[in-house]
Amino acid sequence: MSEPQGRGFWRSEAATGLYLISPTALFAILLLAAPLATTLLYSVFTDGYLEIIPRFQLCNYIGECASLKLDAATGEYVQDQTYLGAWSDPVVMTLMWRSLYVSIFVTAATVIFAYPVAYFVSFNVEPSKKSLWLFLITIPFWTSYVIRVFMWNVMISRTGVINSTLMSLGIIDEPLRMAFTIQAMVVTLAHAYAPFAILPIYVALEKIDRSLLEAGQDLGETRFTTFLRVTLPLSMSGVIAAVLIVFIPTIGDYITPNLIGGGKIPMIANMIEVQMLQADNRALGSAVAVSAMLVVGAVSLLFLFLNRRYLKGNK
Amino acid sequence: MKLPILRSYAVLYLAFLYIPILILPIFAFNDSTTAAFPLKGFTTEWFGRVFSDPALGEALKNSLIVAGSTSVFATLLGILAARALTRYRFPGSASLSGLIMLPMVLPEMIMAMALLVVLLSIGVPLSLFTIILGDVLICTPFAVAILTSAFQSLDKSLEEAAQDLGEGPFSTFYLVILPLVMPGIISAMLICFTIAIDEFIIANFLGSGQKLLSTYIFGQLRFPKNVPNIMALGTILVCVSVLLLATAEFFRRRGLARTGAKDTGGFL
Secondary structure, X not given: OOOOOOHHHHOOHXXXXXXXXXXHHHHHHHHHHHHHHHHHHHOOOXXXXXXXXXXXXXXXXXXXXXXXXXXXXXXXXXXXXXXXXXXXXXXXXXXXXXXXXXXXXXXXXXXXXXXXXHHHHHHHOOHHHHHHHHHHHHHHHHOOHHXXXXXXXXXXXXXXXXXXXHHHOOOOOOOOOOOOOHHHHHXXXXXXXXXXXXXXXXXXXXXXXHHHHHHHHXXXXXXXXXXXHHHHHHHHHHHHHHHHXXXXXXXXXXXXXXXXXXXXXXXXXXXXXXXXXXXXXXHHHHHHHHHHHHHHHXXXXXXXXXXXXXXXXXX | XXXXXXXXXXXXXXXXXXXXXXXXXXXXXXOOOOOOOOOOOEOOHHHHHHHHOHHHHHHHHHHHHHHHHHHHHHHHHHHHHHHHHHHOOOOXXXXXXXXXXHHHOOOHHHHHXXXXXXXXXXXXXXXXXXXXXXXXXXXXXXXXXXXHHHHHOOOHHHHHXXXXXXXXXXHHHHHHHHHHHHHHHHHHHHHHHHHHHHXXXXXXHOOOOOOOHHHHHHHHOOOHHXXXXXXXXXXXXXXXXXXXXXXXXXXXXXXXXXXXOOXXXXXX
């Protein structure tokens, strides 16, 4: 503290902390922040043949755009194909809406079905058995995602486990049509993200002072009204975290639309892949990626805003 | 309060979570090329086919290289970040830790595509190395989360005692802190290994056609006659994952016991 400024800083605790974190931070800046910034930049540049031309334009987002091609004779760029910007292209918009409502569906289903489980583990399981329950809940999550999604496919396909069981029991005569439906995608995704929803809610429930519940009941509330007026509001911070942690990655899911949707119900991630790779339009691909992030961000912020009263007082 | 309905619900929910990985071994041993009830008979043929496929051997080797390197690098980066964030206060720590943890919530596809575009435009050839880079990015937040709780449960006075007894900062770290957080380190490495060996999106987009286990499986799914082989392979993979996780959990608990902290539950 009595050390002079300047040299003192480089030997201070703050400097040691910065040195220590710098490799990890640098890695994240180079491999995450820089690529995301590049995507943002590319989304306002012009598409060329196997290259991106640093000419500013907004038509990758809205309006009509033209790809450029280098003319070998003159050495100048000439107009090649035209395409519609992300927000003007009905195909992109259809996929964006589908991704959005599938993720909202998945998030609602995951969080609503997960809440009672988190509640049960926090309130009804003996403390010594809690970590066993949490461990059991997280195990399926750590096994191969591709295999889990594939197994759902095996179960719901026309000749799959569920149909063959129901038919051999004589419950149904015709196989149920479950494969390649949005409902099947919702179940698969809700299954995949279950622990992500349970854990934050569980943590929030664990923090609740149990004497508040007794106070509620002493003051004449029933168990149910105590839950509605004390437990639920106090656990909303966990519910909000769960919603965001399920919603944000779900909108970019790639494997489930491929395997469960059979490629017939593409989502926005499939569009990004096609534009970035097969169609070699990195400008449009970047604009679609940025748009997806903007949609996710806007919906998340709106959700946070609507629930702002539950977040007061928490960090 | 006790609610029997809640208990049955939780058990049912757990069953729902386990359905896919419990059905997997049933059909892996079933003597039929289609996965349907009633079962036809017991066979180990599919496991035999898995082990005799040379492409699978190559994929397994690649996956082990990727997952092994990822777990080492992600854990090293995790140790540095977790130590810095738990022990020191410095300007920008909140935003730096936010950036480091961001891959946990960001859609993987968007990260993979952004990274791919940058790698291609600066001319880095795609290889196992670029897959490792992507996987380290994905795994580091998990390593940081596990190691932060390991470092947090450390008693700062132990470190001060070592320094009072004449140890320098490095020998204090090596002699006192490292042994105490070692279970956390092992646990972080195992978790990163588990994530990296199953990781699909990074392996699919940041490699140049090298098959890893996940991309190999994804490729095989297009051929219905290979489905039983995939179930056999899946059974083996799930068993390995569960074994690794149980080991990770064992070390995590031992670490907490060693530092005398209260067990607060899972990895996340």
